[in-house]
Amino acid sequence: MIRPLAALALTAALALPLALHAQTALPAGPASTAEGVVTSHGISTFGDLKYPAGFAHFDYVVPDAPKGGTMSFRGTGASRTFDSLNMFILAGEPAQGMELIYDSLLAPSFDEPDAAYGLLAESVTFPPDRSWAVFRLRPEARFADGSPVTAADVVFTFLTLQQKGAPLYRMALRDLASAEALSPTEVRIAFAEGAPTRDLIGQLGQLPILPAHFYDAVPFERSSLEPPLGSGPYVVSKVEPGKAIAYCRNPAYWAADLPVNVGKDNFDCYRYEYYADETGAFEAFKSGGYIFQEEFSSAIWATAYDFPAVARGWVKRDELPDARPSGAQGFWFNLRRPQFADPRVREAIAMMFNFEWANETLFYGLYQRTDSFWENTALQAEGLPEGAELAVLEKYRDRLPETVFTEPAVSPPVHDAARNLDRRTLRAAGRLLDEAGWTVDDRGQRRDASGQALRVEFVSDSPVFERIVLPYLANLQQLGIEAVNTTVDAAQMQQRLEDFDYDITSTRFVLSLSPSIELRSLFGSEEADAKGSYNLSGLNDPVVDALIEEVIAAPDRDALDVRVRALDRVLRARHIWVPNWYSGKHRIAYWDVFGRPETKPPYDRGVEFWWWDQARYEALRSAGALR
Structure with a gap:
């Protein structure tokens, strides 16, 4: 099952020793020892923190925002329903919003690209090479049942997720060598020798922490609708299996006044409503069935x-x-399929998607064409490789197409917007297929030397998407390709993704401004054949693997940017997808019952910092708009 990229975690059921030692006083801010070991209230990938120790709140919140009301969304997921409250395993479809019940050691700042500050942990101590870290827990930290959050819970979480979690969690924790409780409030983690440690502390620090005692009675591996226990601001309040789930405020939440939580968690409850299709969901929103909508359909937004x-x-x-980054949305080739073995075939197929026509005819001109995996950022490769980026790529010259060095980064062709079938592109794509050995027979069908027809199947669970795919398939058919669209139900789609049972499928990944270990899951060879993996294309490429490790090991922001641009350039040259479109903005609609900060954080939608405006609600209710 494809999981949200925000949910990184750990696993294992290994018993680790509990070693006790005396606690020392917490320093007021970052402090360095003679050996360069730092104890700090937060951590960032490259060491810079915007907020000092003792800061009052993040700049983008309203610290005295009122509390109350219910925020409601449409529930989403691969199956448009849910059958589990366990978000950490592959089995089952977890309910949306489960992250609301969990706290992590560190909480992110959304006006910094890669910083996190103490939540469960009041401090983190680490050496210059970040090969280990000690998190000191706040003694007041509590789970929702009143039990303390201890170092043993952190150890349990990391090891359990490392061994038993979904593939993304296991990959995130691959480099964790040990986790040890030094005292009830201190846990030490260490990473494998040679592991790229630049941002592992921050990554692991943002994993949800689980209560070990809860899983003494509840099997971790079981998909269940039993409400789990967390230490976060909300608890599961009401479950209507497959239809709706509500989370309401834990009145005894231990961390409500911490700086990272001031101005946050302003709603008394969150509710997610599930609908079988897009039409039913939108009709429900129009009548107030739920009150916040992020709109992803250009047609609906425009009309x-x-x-x-x-x-x-x-x-x-x-x-x-x-x-x-605006999102790596595209039609992803399944390179495990033999017809896609030659990159010229993939390039030819990608060329036939006429974005310009689709944008004018189907999207009301609301989008721009994607060409990069890090679209709309400084991480996007452009032009010819030069300087430091060229130096990175030179190491792999003998294993890369010469065009990587002699031509600008691969971008889709610009089509004639007046008609779907662009004849110039058709001829160019035909030449590529001819060169790849897929020639046209007397019936206009592309076949290889053995007589095998070139066939591609697009698989989706969205009937709405057919209006985009079918004109594209018509172009492929003009090219002599047997191109078909298969629409399956949500459960079938989930299974086909897990089993890589598709030729081409559509997905959007939102990549980070500070990409790191998640790249192994998306593009790494190790995940190419792992069931439920995010590596939808099945990319198995030693050069890509090496570049991923270079990105993870980048010592500073400048090196990171250069290495990501090199990776972006190589991925695009491999033709693993048909890039789609982007807008660079959130299109939202909402019933007018909210207040919100004047400043939106640049790296988040910011809705979690809104609040319920009772006066606005009363006005709508008096008008008969809402009940």
């Missing part, structure tokens, strides 16, 4: 927001800028 609640001002629309 369907003319219902009475919008005209009367009860429902507001907005576009929020997003400074994160």
Whole structure:
């Protein structure tokens, strides 16, 4: 099952020794010993923190925001339903919002690209090479049942997720060599020799921490609708299996006043409503069945927001800028399929998607064409490789196409927007297929030397997507390819993704401004054949593997940017996808019952810092808009 990339974690059921020693006083801010060991209130990938020790709150929050009300969303997921409250394993489809019940050692800052500050942990101590770390837990930290969060719980979490978690968790914890409780409130972790440790402490610090005693009675590996126990601000309040789930505030939440939580968690409850299809969900939003919507359909955004609640001002629309990478959305080739072995075949197929026509005809001109995996950021490769980027690529010259060095980074061709079938592109794509040995027979069908027809199947669980795919397939058929679209139900789609049972499928990954170990899951050879892996394309490429490790090991921001651009350039040259489109903004609609900060954090949608405005709600209720 494809899991959200935000959910990184650990596993294992190994018993580790509990060694006790005296605690020492917490320093007021970052402090270095003679050996360069630092004890700090936070950590960032390259050492720079915006907020000093003792800061009051993040700049993008309203610290005295009122509390109350219920925020409600449409539930999403591979199956448009849920059958599990266990978000850490491969089995089952977990309910959306489960992260609300968990705290982590560190909490991210959304106006910094890679910083995190103490939550469960009041400090983190680490040496210059970051080969180990000691987290000191806050003694007041509690799970929702009132039991303390201890170092033993942290050890249990890391080891259990490392051994028994979903593939993404196991990959995230691959380099963890040991986890040891030094005292009830101190845990020491160490990484394998030679591991790229630059941001492992921060990554592991943001994993949800699980209660060991809860899993004494509940098997961790079991997919279950039994509400789990966490230490976060909310608890599971109501479960309607497959239909809805609600999380409500834990009135005894231990960390409500910590700086990282001030101005956050302002709603009394969160509710996620599930619907079988897009049409039913949108109709429910129009009538107030749920009250916040991020709109991903250009057609709906352009044409369907003319219902009475919008005209009367009860429902507001907005576009929020997003400074994160715009998303690697595309049609992903399954390179495990023999017909895609030759990159010229993949390039030819990709060329036939006419974005310009689709944007004008289907998308109302609302999008731009994606060409990079880090679209709309400084991490995007452009032009010819030069300077430091060229030096990185030179090491692999004998294993890369010469065009990587002699031509600008691969970008899709620009088509004629006036008609779907661009004849110039058709001829160019045909030449590539001819060179690859797929020639046209007397019936206009592409076949290889053995007589095998060139066939591709697009697999999706979204009937709405057919309006985009079918014109593309028509172009491929003109090229002599037997191109078909298969729409399956959500459960079948989930299984086919897990089993890599598709020729081409559509997915969007949002990559980080500070990419790291998650790249192994997305593009690394080790995950190419792991069931449930995020490596949808099945890419198994030693050069890509080596570049991923170079990115992970980058010593500073400049080196990181250069190495990511080199990786982006090579991935694009491998033709593993048909890049789609992006907007660089969040299109949102919501019933006018909220207040929100004037400043939106650049690296987050920011909705978790909104609040319920009772006066606005009463006005809508008096008008008969909401019950």
